Structures are given as C-alpha cells and as structure tokens.
Amino acid sequence: xxxxxxARAGLFYGIGAYTLxxxxxxxxxxxxxxxxxxVLANRILWSLLLLLAIVAATRRLRPLxxxxxxxxLAMLVASAALIGIxxxxxxxxxxxxxxxxxxxxxxxxxxxNVALGMLLLGERLNRLQVAAVGVAALGVAxxxxxxxxxxxxxxxxxxxxxxYGLIRKVAAIDALGGLTMETLIxxxxxxxxxxxxxQGGTAAFGHDRTLDxxxxxxxxxxxxxxxxxxxxxxxLRYTTVGLLQFIAPTLQFLLAVLVxxxxxxxxxxxxxxxxxxxxxxxxxxxxxxxxxLPA
Numbered sequence: 180x181x182x183x184x185x186a187r188a189g190l191f192y193g194i195g196a197y198t199l200x201x202x203x204x205x206x207x208x209x210x211x212x213x214x215x216x217x218v219l220a221n222r223i224l225w226s227l228l229l230l231l232a233i234v235a236a237t238r239r240l241r242p243l244x245x246x247x248x249x250x251x252l253a254m255l256v257a258s259a260a261l262i263g264i265x266x267x268x269x270x271x272x273x274x275x276x277x278x279x280x281x282x283x284x285x286x287x288x289x290x291x292n293v294a295l296g297m298l299l300l301g302e303r304l305n306r307l308q309v310a311a312v313g314v315a316a317l318g319v320a321x322x323x324x325x326x327x328x329x330x331x332x333x334x335x336x337x338x339x340x341x342x343y344g345l346i347r348k349v350a351a352i353d354a355l356g357g358l359t360m361e362t363l364i365x366x367x368x369x370x371x372x373x374x375x376x377x378q379g380g381t382a383a384f385g386h387d388r389t390l391d392x393x394x395x396x397x398x399x400x401x402x403x404x405x406x407x408x409x410x411x412x413x414x415l416r417y418t419t420v421g422l423l424q425f426i427a428p429t430l431q432f433l434l435a436v437l438v439x440x441x442x443x444x445x446x447x448x449x450x451x452x453x454x455x456x457x458x459x460x461x462x463x464x465x466x467x468x469x470x471x472l473p474a
Contacts, residue, residue, distance in 0.1 A: 189414025193423045196408035199400075201430025206400055207273040208439070209393055213383040215270045217376055218397070220369035221384065222266060225398030227362040233402075234359055243356040251350050252360075258346040259361040263368070265339040272332045278435035279443060280329045283322075284336030285428035286454045289421055290315040290461060291341040299345065307464035311457040318453030325446030354409035358402070421465050425458055 210218050234240050247255060272281040294312050296302035304312070323330055347357060376382040384394055412420055432451070435441040 185414050189411045190419070192407045192411030193415055193420060194411075194426065196404040196411060197423050197426035198430065199404040199407070201427040202434075203400070203404075204273045204278055204431060204434050204439075206393075206396070207270055210390075211274045213390070213394070214376075214381070215267060215274060216372050217383050218270050218274075218394075219263070219267050220372040221394040222270075222397040222401050223263075223362055223365045223369040224373075225395055226401040227359070227366050227398075229398040229402050230355070230359040230362060233355065233406075237355075239355065243352075243359060246352040246356055247360045251352055254346050254350040255352070255357060255360045256364055258343050258350065258357070259364040261339045261343040261346070262361055263365050265336060265343065268332060268335050268339070272329070272336075276439065276441055277329045277332050278431055278439060279441050279447060280332040281336055282428040282431035282435060283447075283450065283454065284333035285340070285431065286425070286451070286458060287315060287319065287333060287337040288340050288344075288428075289424045290454075290457055291337050292344060292421075293461065295341055295345050305464060305468075307460050307467075311460035311464065313457075314453050314460065315457035318450040318457065321453065322446055322450040325444070325449075354405070354412075358405055419465075422462050425462070 207218070213221075234243060269281055272278060290312050293304065293308050297304050319330075319333075322333075347354075350357060352360070373382065373384070384391055411423075415423075436443060
C-alpha cells in the first residue's frame with residue numbers, strides 16, 4: 180500500500196514537472212522585451228539564491244561541499260556549460276518565434292538518450308528501440324534536406340540536454356546539490372552580463388516593477404520543475420519517467436501552433452510525424468519492458 184502511494188506521488192510530481200516545462204513559453208513570452216542573455220543571467224542568479232536557501236534550510240551544505248570535488252566538480256563544470264547553452268538557446272527560440280523547432284529538439288531528446296546509452300554506456304537496445312532511433316534520425320534528415328527553419332535550434336537543444344543528462348547520470352551527486360553547484364559555476368558569467376548591461380545603459384532590471392517581478396520569478400520558475408522532477412524520479416520506474424518526457428514538447432508544440440501561430444511547413448510536419456512514430460515505438464518498448472519486470 181505504501182509503495183502504491185509512493186508511486187502515485189511520484190507520478191504527480193513527474194507530471195507536474197513536465198507540465199511546467201511545457202508551459203514555460205507562456206512565462207518567457209512575457210519577457211520578450213528583455214535580451215535573452217539578460218533573461219538567462221537573471222534566471223541563473225535568482226535560481227541560485229533560491230537553491231542556496233533550500234540547501235541551508237535542509238542542512239545540505241556540508242554534504243554538497245564534500246561531494247563537489249575532484250572528478251565530480253570537473254563533470255559539473257561541463258554540465259553547467261551544457262545547461263547554460265541549453266537555457267540560452269531555448270530562451271532565444273521562444274522569443275524569436277522558433278518554438279516549433281525547440282519542441283522538435285525535446286522530442287528528439289529521449290530517443291537521443293537511448294542512442295547515447297548504447298554508444299557510451301554500453302546499454303543494449305531491443306529491436307523496437309533501434310527502430311525508434313532510426314525513424315527519428317530519418318525525420319531529422321528530411322528536415323535538414325528540406326532546408327529552411329532553424330534545425331540548429333532542435334539539434335543544439337537535443338544534444339546539449341542529452342549530454343547534460345548523461346553527465347548528471349554518472350556524476351556522484353544528488354539533483355539538488357548538482358543544480359546548486361551548476362548555478363554557482365554559472366553565476367560569475369551571469370554577473371558579468373548584468374554588470375555590462377548596466378554600464379551600457381541597457382539593463383532591463385530596475386526600471387519597471389512588473390518586469391522586475393517577472394525576472395525575480397525566474398528563480399522559482401527554473402527550480403520548481405527541477406525539484407519536482409527529482410522527487411518524482413526517485414519514486415518512479417525509469418521507463419515511466421521516459422514516457423513522461425513527451426508531455427513537455429507536446430505542450431510546447433501546441434502552444435507554438437495554436438497560441439503563437441508559428442508557421443509549420445510540410446517538411447516539419449513530415450519530421451514530426453516520424454519523430455512521433457519513433458516516440459510511439461519507444462513508448463511501446465518501455466511499456467513492454469515494464470510489464471516484463473516482476474511485480
């Protein structure tokens with residue numbers, strides 16, 4: 180009974196995390212007047228303040244410092260660079276009407292994770308997983324051959340988050356500690372961006388109370404889904420987490436087409452059809468694998 184309750188809570192946390200990520204463009208569109216670099220800088224610094232407060236409240240500072248050393252620290256520097264790139268490109272894509280391409284990148288990501296697991300971690304793929312990756316690769320090839328659009332957005336988002344996840348999978352540090360260290364590593368760069376903007380007279384913060392509040396909210400907007408995800412991942416099977424990944428890009432695509440009226444070309448539709456087919460094969464493979472496990 181306790182296990183069932185724990186799983187239900189994990190499912191709630193997981194759905195909550197990916198729903199918040201899927202609805203993130205609604206928040207970012209309120210910041211279109213702010214340069215993406217400043218949005219990212221505020222996102223880093225306000226997130227850091229919130230995370231440090233959580234670390235202090237939960238008395239996790241000493242274990243965090245003990246874990247973030249040597250090889251782990253070097254890995255966190257790499258993962259910080261990757262998540263910084265990922266956040267910047269995503270913010271840019273939303274504010275420059277490329278949300279369709281961004282959603283494509285996050286549809287590719289779960290399938291890329293499968294491929295990276297095979298190539299770099301020695302994990303074996305079953306036939307359905309091989310077919311899923313192959314179909315997705317065909318979709319990307321069609322998109323590239325068709326020209327137009329911003330394929331680089333999709334690829335940068337998929338590759339940066341894919342390798343970010345790979346590093347975080349093998350780094351010996353928990354989710355909260357890892358995210359706190361990553362934002363701490365990125366904080367000096369964020370400060371440089373804001374100081375230069377202030378000196379150049381282009382700083383967005385400090386001129387409008389509503390805009391200031393929106394920028395301060397970047398902290399909880401960033402941290403909340405990550406903390407929900409960490410709580411859910413501890414309670415759910417990995418296969419279930421893999422299936423939940425498709426919630427966010429589905430919501431992003433629907434927002435792009437239905438709310439922001441971004442154009443969708445024939446090559447993009449063909450690509451999405453193949454990506455969704457690949458995702459369907461991956462989902463079916465995950466369900467079969469879960470059913471095969473002993474209860």
